[in-house]
Amino acid sequence: MEAKETLKAHIGKLAVLTDEQFDYFFSHFKKQRFQKGQTIITRGDAVDCEYFVVSGCLKSFFVNDDLKMFILQFAMPNWWASDYNALYNQTKAAINVDCITDAEVLCLTSADREKLCKEVHNVEHFFRWRTNKGFVAAQKRLLSFMNNDAKYRYEELLKLYPELYNMVPKHLIAAYLGVSRETLSRLYHS
Protein backbone atom coordinates (compact mmCIF):
# COMPACT_ATOMS: atom_id res chain seq x y z
CA MET A 1 0.00 0.00 0.00
CA GLU A 2 1.50 3.21 -1.31
CA ALA A 3 0.52 5.76 1.32
CA LYS A 4 1.48 3.53 4.20
CA GLU A 5 4.94 2.88 2.82
CA THR A 6 5.47 6.57 2.18
CA LEU A 7 4.62 7.45 5.76
CA LYS A 8 6.70 4.59 7.11
CA ALA A 9 9.78 5.72 5.24
CA HIS A 10 9.20 9.26 6.42
CA ILE A 11 8.90 8.29 10.07
CA GLY A 12 11.91 6.03 9.77
CA LYS A 13 14.13 8.99 9.04
CA LEU A 14 13.57 10.44 12.50
CA ALA A 15 12.45 7.62 14.77
CA VAL A 16 12.56 3.86 15.15
CA LEU A 17 9.21 2.09 15.41
CA THR A 18 8.64 -1.65 15.39
CA ASP A 19 6.32 -2.92 12.68
CA GLU A 20 3.58 -3.40 15.24
CA GLN A 21 4.07 0.10 16.60
CA PHE A 22 3.96 1.55 13.11
CA ASP A 23 0.84 -0.40 12.17
CA TYR A 24 -0.83 0.87 15.30
CA PHE A 25 0.35 4.39 14.57
CA PHE A 26 -0.84 4.18 10.98
CA SER A 27 -4.26 2.87 11.98
CA HIS A 28 -5.07 6.33 13.35
CA PHE A 29 -4.64 8.05 10.00
CA LYS A 30 -7.50 8.57 7.60
CA LYS A 31 -6.70 8.61 3.92
CA GLN A 32 -8.27 11.47 1.98
CA ARG A 33 -8.20 12.53 -1.64
CA PHE A 34 -8.71 16.09 -2.75
CA GLN A 35 -8.91 17.72 -6.14
CA LYS A 36 -6.99 20.68 -7.39
CA GLY A 37 -8.53 23.82 -5.92
CA GLN A 38 -10.32 22.09 -3.06
CA THR A 39 -10.07 23.62 0.38
CA ILE A 40 -8.88 21.53 3.31
CA ILE A 41 -8.81 24.11 6.09
CA THR A 42 -10.93 27.24 5.94
CA ARG A 43 -10.24 30.35 7.96
CA GLY A 44 -12.65 30.70 10.83
CA ASP A 45 -13.37 26.99 11.14
CA ALA A 46 -12.21 24.77 13.97
CA VAL A 47 -9.05 22.80 13.19
CA ASP A 48 -8.56 19.33 14.56
CA CYS A 49 -6.33 17.58 12.06
CA GLU A 50 -2.93 17.79 10.57
CA TYR A 51 -2.22 16.37 7.13
CA PHE A 52 0.65 14.31 5.81
CA VAL A 53 1.00 14.75 2.06
CA VAL A 54 1.41 11.50 0.14
CA SER A 55 1.11 12.98 -3.34
CA GLY A 56 0.33 16.35 -4.87
CA CYS A 57 0.95 19.78 -3.47
CA LEU A 58 -0.92 21.88 -0.92
CA LYS A 59 -0.45 25.44 0.16
CA SER A 60 -1.10 27.01 3.53
CA PHE A 61 -1.76 30.71 3.25
CA PHE A 62 -3.03 33.80 4.96
CA VAL A 63 -5.23 36.43 3.32
CA ASN A 64 -5.11 39.91 4.82
CA ASP A 65 -7.79 42.59 4.94
CA ASP A 66 -6.74 43.92 1.52
CA LEU A 67 -7.22 40.40 0.12
CA LYS A 68 -3.50 40.00 -0.38
CA MET A 69 -2.36 36.41 -0.04
CA PHE A 70 0.78 35.25 1.73
CA ILE A 71 1.90 31.66 1.46
CA LEU A 72 3.38 30.13 4.57
CA GLN A 73 4.20 26.79 3.05
CA PHE A 74 4.03 24.72 -0.08
CA ALA A 75 3.36 21.24 1.25
CA MET A 76 4.87 18.65 -1.04
CA PRO A 77 4.93 14.86 -0.60
CA ASN A 78 6.43 13.87 2.77
CA TRP A 79 5.54 17.22 4.32
CA TRP A 80 2.96 18.00 6.93
CA ALA A 81 0.48 20.84 6.80
CA SER A 82 -2.12 22.39 9.05
CA ASP A 83 -2.83 25.63 10.86
CA TYR A 84 -0.53 24.71 13.70
CA ASN A 85 -1.34 27.75 15.75
CA ALA A 86 -5.02 26.87 15.68
CA LEU A 87 -4.34 23.19 16.13
CA TYR A 88 -2.06 23.59 19.14
CA ASN A 89 -4.05 26.33 20.84
CA GLN A 90 -7.50 25.07 19.93
CA THR A 91 -8.52 28.30 18.28
CA LYS A 92 -10.30 28.92 14.99
CA ALA A 93 -8.21 28.73 11.83
CA ALA A 94 -6.51 31.99 10.89
CA ILE A 95 -5.04 30.55 7.72
CA ASN A 96 -6.31 28.38 4.89
CA VAL A 97 -4.97 25.20 3.40
CA ASP A 98 -5.97 24.14 -0.10
CA CYS A 99 -4.79 22.05 -3.02
CA ILE A 100 -2.56 23.36 -5.78
CA THR A 101 -2.82 19.99 -7.51
CA ASP A 102 -4.88 16.87 -6.94
CA ALA A 103 -3.62 15.44 -3.70
CA GLU A 104 -3.68 12.41 -1.48
CA VAL A 105 -3.17 13.02 2.22
CA LEU A 106 -3.19 11.16 5.49
CA CYS A 107 -5.17 12.92 8.16
CA LEU A 108 -4.39 12.69 11.87
CA THR A 109 -6.45 14.33 14.57
CA SER A 110 -4.80 16.31 17.32
CA ALA A 111 -6.39 14.08 19.93
CA ASP A 112 -4.94 10.99 18.26
CA ARG A 113 -1.53 12.59 17.97
CA GLU A 114 -1.46 13.30 21.67
CA LYS A 115 -2.79 9.85 22.48
CA LEU A 116 -0.13 8.22 20.29
CA CYS A 117 2.62 10.39 21.75
CA LYS A 118 1.59 9.30 25.21
CA GLU A 119 1.26 5.61 24.38
CA VAL A 120 4.34 5.21 22.19
CA HIS A 121 7.44 7.03 23.34
CA ASN A 122 9.08 6.86 19.94
CA VAL A 123 6.11 8.53 18.32
CA GLU A 124 6.64 11.47 20.61
CA HIS A 125 10.30 11.37 19.64
CA PHE A 126 9.31 11.54 15.99
CA PHE A 127 7.03 14.53 16.45
CA ARG A 128 9.59 16.35 18.51
CA TRP A 129 12.14 16.04 15.76
CA ARG A 130 9.70 16.85 13.02
CA THR A 131 8.93 20.15 14.72
CA ASN A 132 12.58 20.77 15.57
CA LYS A 133 13.30 20.69 11.87
CA GLY A 134 10.31 22.85 11.06
CA PHE A 135 11.44 25.39 13.62
CA VAL A 136 14.93 25.59 12.17
CA ALA A 137 13.51 25.94 8.66
CA ALA A 138 11.21 28.75 9.78
CA GLN A 139 14.12 30.58 11.41
CA LYS A 140 16.19 30.23 8.27
CA ARG A 141 13.41 31.65 6.15
CA LEU A 142 13.01 34.52 8.60
CA LEU A 143 16.67 35.31 8.33
CA SER A 144 16.57 35.15 4.56
CA PHE A 145 13.68 37.59 4.62
CA MET A 146 15.68 40.08 6.61
CA ASN A 147 18.95 39.60 4.81
CA ASN A 148 18.21 38.94 1.15
CA ASP A 149 16.30 40.68 -1.61
CA ALA A 150 13.49 39.15 -3.63
CA LYS A 151 15.73 37.93 -6.44
CA TYR A 152 18.03 36.08 -4.08
CA ARG A 153 15.12 34.50 -2.23
CA TYR A 154 13.58 33.41 -5.52
CA GLU A 155 16.75 31.70 -6.63
CA GLU A 156 17.21 30.16 -3.19
CA LEU A 157 13.69 28.74 -3.33
CA LEU A 158 14.13 27.26 -6.79
CA LYS A 159 17.46 25.76 -5.87
CA LEU A 160 15.88 24.07 -2.87
CA TYR A 161 12.69 22.98 -4.64
CA PRO A 162 13.21 23.02 -8.41
CA GLU A 163 9.96 21.12 -8.93
CA LEU A 164 8.00 24.18 -7.81
CA TYR A 165 8.96 26.00 -10.99
CA ASN A 166 6.71 23.87 -13.17
CA MET A 167 4.20 22.81 -10.54
CA VAL A 168 2.91 26.10 -9.20
CA PRO A 169 1.94 29.35 -10.97
CA LYS A 170 4.30 32.27 -10.56
CA HIS A 171 1.92 34.46 -8.63
CA LEU A 172 1.86 31.83 -5.89
CA ILE A 173 5.63 31.80 -5.79
CA ALA A 174 5.46 35.57 -5.43
CA ALA A 175 3.04 35.16 -2.53
CA TYR A 176 5.52 32.81 -0.89
CA LEU A 177 8.42 35.19 -1.42
CA GLY A 178 6.39 38.09 -0.09
CA VAL A 179 6.59 40.22 -3.24
CA SER A 180 4.02 41.26 -5.82
CA ARG A 181 3.58 39.12 -8.91
CA GLU A 182 4.70 42.08 -11.02
CA THR A 183 7.97 42.35 -9.15
CA LEU A 184 8.60 38.62 -9.47
CA SER A 185 7.93 38.80 -13.21
CA ARG A 186 10.48 41.59 -13.55
CA LEU A 187 13.10 39.62 -11.66
CA TYR A 188 13.69 37.28 -14.54
CA HIS A 189 12.55 39.44 -17.50
CA SER A 190 14.95 42.30 -17.01
Next chain:
Amino acid sequence: MEAKETLKAHIGKLAVLTDEQFDYFFSHFKKQRFQKGQTIITRGDAVDCEYFVVSGCLKSFFVNDDLKMFILQFAMPNWWASDYNALYNQTKAAINVDCITDAEVLCLTSADREKLCKEVHNVEHFFRWRTNKGFVAAQKRLLSFMNNDAKYRYEELLKLYPELYNMVPKHLIAAYLGVSRETLSRLYHS
Protein backbone atom coordinates in the same frame (compact mmCIF):
# COMPACT_ATOMS: atom_id res chain seq x y z
CA MET B 1 17.26 27.80 45.06
CA GLU B 2 16.17 30.44 42.58
CA ALA B 3 17.26 28.98 39.27
CA LYS B 4 15.90 25.56 40.04
CA GLU B 5 12.48 26.89 40.98
CA THR B 6 12.36 29.03 37.86
CA LEU B 7 13.07 26.06 35.63
CA LYS B 8 10.64 23.87 37.53
CA ALA B 9 7.80 26.35 37.09
CA HIS B 10 8.66 26.67 33.40
CA ILE B 11 8.63 22.92 32.79
CA GLY B 12 5.43 22.58 34.78
CA LYS B 13 3.54 24.66 32.24
CA LEU B 14 4.04 22.08 29.53
CA ALA B 15 4.73 18.74 31.23
CA VAL B 16 4.21 16.89 34.46
CA LEU B 17 7.35 15.58 36.16
CA THR B 18 7.55 14.01 39.61
CA ASP B 19 9.90 15.73 42.05
CA GLU B 20 12.41 12.93 41.59
CA GLN B 21 12.19 13.19 37.81
CA PHE B 22 12.66 16.92 37.97
CA ASP B 23 15.63 16.65 40.34
CA TYR B 24 17.21 14.16 37.98
CA PHE B 25 16.44 16.39 35.01
CA PHE B 26 17.82 19.43 36.80
CA SER B 27 21.03 17.66 37.77
CA HIS B 28 22.10 17.76 34.12
CA PHE B 29 22.06 21.53 33.92
CA LYS B 30 25.08 23.63 34.62
CA LYS B 31 24.54 27.06 36.07
CA GLN B 32 26.51 29.84 34.40
CA ARG B 33 26.77 33.56 34.94
CA PHE B 34 27.71 35.98 32.20
CA GLN B 35 28.29 39.68 32.17
CA LYS B 36 26.77 42.24 29.86
CA GLY B 37 28.53 42.04 26.50
CA GLN B 38 29.95 38.56 27.00
CA THR B 39 29.62 36.10 24.14
CA ILE B 40 28.04 32.71 24.74
CA ILE B 41 28.05 31.26 21.25
CA THR B 42 30.47 32.45 18.60
CA ARG B 43 29.95 31.99 14.87
CA GLY B 44 32.22 29.29 13.53
CA ASP B 45 32.55 27.41 16.80
CA ALA B 46 31.00 24.05 17.56
CA VAL B 47 27.71 24.25 19.48
CA ASP B 48 26.78 21.62 22.02
CA CYS B 49 24.57 23.41 24.52
CA GLU B 50 21.30 25.18 24.73
CA TYR B 51 20.68 27.79 27.40
CA PHE B 52 17.70 28.42 29.62
CA VAL B 53 17.62 32.02 30.78
CA VAL B 54 17.02 32.47 34.50
CA SER B 55 17.70 36.20 34.63
CA GLY B 56 18.90 38.89 32.26
CA CYS B 57 18.52 39.10 28.53
CA LEU B 58 20.43 37.46 25.67
CA LYS B 59 20.24 37.99 21.96
CA SER B 60 20.84 35.52 19.17
CA PHE B 61 21.88 37.24 15.98
CA PHE B 62 23.33 36.86 12.54
CA VAL B 63 25.86 39.19 10.97
CA ASN B 64 25.99 39.29 7.17
CA ASP B 65 28.89 40.04 4.87
CA ASP B 66 28.20 43.78 5.03
CA LEU B 67 28.43 43.56 8.84
CA LYS B 68 24.73 44.21 9.17
CA MET B 69 23.23 42.51 12.21
CA PHE B 70 19.89 40.72 12.33
CA ILE B 71 18.45 39.60 15.62
CA LEU B 72 16.64 36.31 15.62
CA GLN B 73 15.59 36.38 19.23
CA PHE B 74 15.74 38.34 22.42
CA ALA B 75 15.98 35.64 25.08
CA MET B 76 14.38 36.82 28.30
CA PRO B 77 13.91 34.87 31.53
CA ASN B 78 12.12 31.56 30.92
CA TRP B 79 13.23 31.43 27.31
CA TRP B 80 15.71 29.13 25.66
CA ALA B 81 18.44 30.17 23.31
CA SER B 82 21.05 28.52 21.12
CA ASP B 83 21.97 28.14 17.49
CA TYR B 84 19.41 25.41 16.98
CA ASN B 85 20.39 24.73 13.42
CA ALA B 86 23.96 24.07 14.48
CA LEU B 87 22.89 22.22 17.60
CA TYR B 88 20.48 19.88 15.82
CA ASN B 89 22.62 19.27 12.76
CA GLN B 90 25.98 19.25 14.49
CA THR B 91 27.41 21.95 12.33
CA LYS B 92 29.43 25.02 13.25
CA ALA B 93 27.55 28.00 14.60
CA ALA B 94 26.25 30.36 11.92
CA ILE B 95 24.85 32.78 14.46
CA ASN B 96 26.07 34.33 17.69
CA VAL B 97 24.52 34.51 21.12
CA ASP B 98 25.60 37.15 23.62
CA CYS B 99 24.42 39.05 26.65
CA ILE B 100 22.50 42.32 26.46
CA THR B 101 22.56 42.47 30.26
CA ASP B 102 24.26 40.48 32.99
CA ALA B 103 22.65 37.07 32.84
CA GLU B 104 22.28 33.81 34.68
CA VAL B 105 21.57 30.77 32.56
CA LEU B 106 21.22 27.04 32.87
CA CYS B 107 23.19 25.15 30.29
CA LEU B 108 22.14 21.76 28.90
CA THR B 109 24.19 19.78 26.43
CA SER B 110 22.58 18.28 23.38
CA ALA B 111 23.77 14.83 24.42
CA ASP B 112 22.12 15.24 27.82
CA ARG B 113 18.91 16.49 26.28
CA GLU B 114 18.68 13.42 24.09
CA LYS B 115 19.58 11.14 26.97
CA LEU B 116 16.94 12.72 29.19
CA CYS B 117 14.33 12.57 26.44
CA LYS B 118 15.00 8.89 26.05
CA GLU B 119 15.02 8.11 29.76
CA VAL B 120 12.08 10.22 30.85
CA HIS B 121 9.12 10.22 28.50
CA ASN B 122 7.68 13.41 29.98
CA VAL B 123 10.90 15.26 29.33
CA GLU B 124 10.51 14.45 25.66
CA HIS B 125 6.94 15.66 25.92
CA PHE B 126 8.17 18.93 27.35
CA PHE B 127 10.71 19.50 24.60
CA ARG B 128 8.20 18.63 21.91
CA TRP B 129 5.82 21.26 23.17
CA ARG B 130 8.50 23.82 23.73
CA THR B 131 9.48 23.54 20.08
CA ASN B 132 5.87 23.41 18.93
CA LYS B 133 5.39 26.81 20.52
CA GLY B 134 8.62 28.12 19.06
CA PHE B 135 7.60 26.95 15.62
CA VAL B 136 4.23 28.68 15.84
CA ALA B 137 5.90 31.87 17.07
CA ALA B 138 8.40 31.78 14.19
CA GLN B 139 5.60 31.34 11.67
CA LYS B 140 3.69 34.24 13.16
CA ARG B 141 6.72 36.46 12.92
CA LEU B 142 7.25 35.40 9.32
CA LEU B 143 3.69 36.33 8.50
CA SER B 144 4.03 39.65 10.24
CA PHE B 145 7.12 40.33 8.19
CA MET B 146 5.28 39.75 4.96
CA ASN B 147 2.07 41.49 5.94
CA ASN B 148 2.97 44.47 8.12
CA ASP B 149 5.20 47.49 7.82
CA ALA B 150 7.95 48.41 10.26
CA LYS B 151 5.77 50.66 12.41
CA TYR B 152 3.17 47.99 12.94
CA ARG B 153 5.79 45.38 13.77
CA TYR B 154 7.42 47.76 16.23
CA GLU B 155 4.17 48.36 18.09
CA GLU B 156 3.38 44.66 17.99
CA LEU B 157 6.75 43.87 19.55
CA LEU B 158 6.38 46.43 22.32
CA LYS B 159 2.86 45.30 23.10
CA LEU B 160 4.11 41.74 23.45
CA TYR B 161 7.28 42.59 25.39
CA PRO B 162 7.02 46.07 26.90
CA GLU B 163 10.09 45.44 29.04
CA LEU B 164 12.25 45.52 25.89
CA TYR B 165 11.66 49.24 25.53
CA ASN B 166 13.82 50.11 28.52
CA MET B 167 16.05 47.07 28.51
CA VAL B 168 17.59 47.09 25.05
CA PRO B 169 18.97 49.92 22.89
CA LYS B 170 16.86 50.97 19.95
CA HIS B 171 19.33 49.90 17.30
CA LEU B 172 18.95 46.33 18.53
CA ILE B 173 15.20 46.58 18.30
CA ALA B 174 15.69 47.80 14.74
CA ALA B 175 17.88 44.77 14.05
CA TYR B 176 15.10 42.55 15.34
CA LEU B 177 12.47 44.29 13.22
CA GLY B 178 14.68 44.10 10.15
CA VAL B 179 14.88 47.84 9.54
CA SER B 180 17.68 50.36 9.82
CA ARG B 181 18.10 52.21 13.10
CA GLU B 182 17.40 55.49 11.27
CA THR B 183 14.06 54.21 10.04
CA LEU B 184 13.11 53.01 13.49
CA SER B 185 14.01 56.38 14.96
CA ARG B 186 11.75 58.11 12.43
CA LEU B 187 8.85 55.85 13.23
CA TYR B 188 8.26 57.48 16.56
CA HIS B 189 9.72 60.96 15.94
CA SER B 190 7.53 61.95 13.01
Next chain:
DNA sequence: TTTTAAATGTGATATAGGTCACGTAAACCG
Protein backbone atom coordinates in the same frame (compact mmCIF):
# COMPACT_ATOMS: atom_id res chain seq x y z
C1' DT C 1 35.60 64.80 36.57
C1' DT C 2 37.23 64.47 32.13
C1' DT C 3 37.53 61.65 28.13
C1' DT C 4 35.90 58.41 25.01
C1' DA C 5 32.71 55.55 23.05
C1' DA C 6 27.96 54.22 22.19
C1' DA C 7 23.39 55.46 21.13
C1' DT C 8 20.22 58.43 18.97
C1' DG C 9 18.17 62.15 15.84
C1' DT C 10 17.67 64.19 11.34
C1' DG C 11 18.35 66.03 6.59
C1' DA C 12 19.23 64.76 1.70
C1' DT C 13 19.11 61.48 -1.60
C1' DA C 14 18.77 56.73 -3.69
C1' DT C 15 16.29 52.44 -4.64
C1' DA C 16 13.67 48.12 -4.21
C1' DG C 17 9.49 47.03 -4.56
C1' DG C 18 4.33 48.27 -4.63
C1' DT C 19 0.26 49.76 -7.14
C1' DC C 20 -2.54 50.74 -11.05
C1' DA C 21 -3.57 50.13 -15.68
C1' DC C 22 -3.75 47.68 -19.62
C1' DG C 23 -2.54 44.13 -23.03
C1' DT C 24 -1.64 39.28 -24.39
C1' DA C 25 -1.45 34.43 -23.94
C1' DA C 26 -2.64 30.22 -22.14
C1' DA C 27 -5.73 27.05 -19.70
C1' DC C 28 -10.18 25.48 -18.70
C1' DC C 29 -15.09 24.51 -19.76
C1' DG C 30 -19.67 24.24 -21.45
Next chain:
DNA sequence: CGGTTTACGTGACCTATATCACATTTAAAA
Protein backbone atom coordinates in the same frame (compact mmCIF):
# COMPACT_ATOMS: atom_id res chain seq x y z
C1' DC D 1 -15.31 25.10 -30.92
C1' DG D 2 -15.73 29.68 -28.93
C1' DG D 3 -16.02 32.02 -24.65
C1' DT D 4 -14.39 32.87 -20.12
C1' DT D 5 -11.33 32.82 -16.64
C1' DT D 6 -6.62 32.66 -15.00
C1' DA D 7 -1.83 33.57 -15.66
C1' DC D 8 1.64 36.52 -17.16
C1' DG D 9 4.25 40.82 -19.05
C1' DT D 10 5.19 45.63 -18.94
C1' DG D 11 4.96 50.75 -18.66
C1' DA D 12 4.24 54.78 -15.48
C1' DC D 13 4.24 56.33 -11.20
C1' DC D 14 4.33 56.08 -5.97
C1' DT D 15 6.07 54.88 -1.28
C1' DA D 16 8.55 52.71 2.38
C1' DT D 17 12.82 52.05 3.66
C1' DA D 18 17.96 52.21 2.91
C1' DT D 19 22.09 54.79 2.86
C1' DC D 20 25.26 58.44 3.86
C1' DA D 21 26.64 62.28 6.43
C1' DC D 22 26.84 64.77 10.43
C1' DA D 23 25.16 66.64 14.92
C1' DT D 24 23.79 65.66 19.60
C1' DT D 25 22.94 63.33 23.61
C1' DT D 26 23.88 59.66 26.89
C1' DA D 27 26.56 56.22 29.05
C1' DA D 28 30.95 54.06 30.21
C1' DA D 29 35.61 54.27 31.45
C1' DA D 30 39.72 56.17 33.09
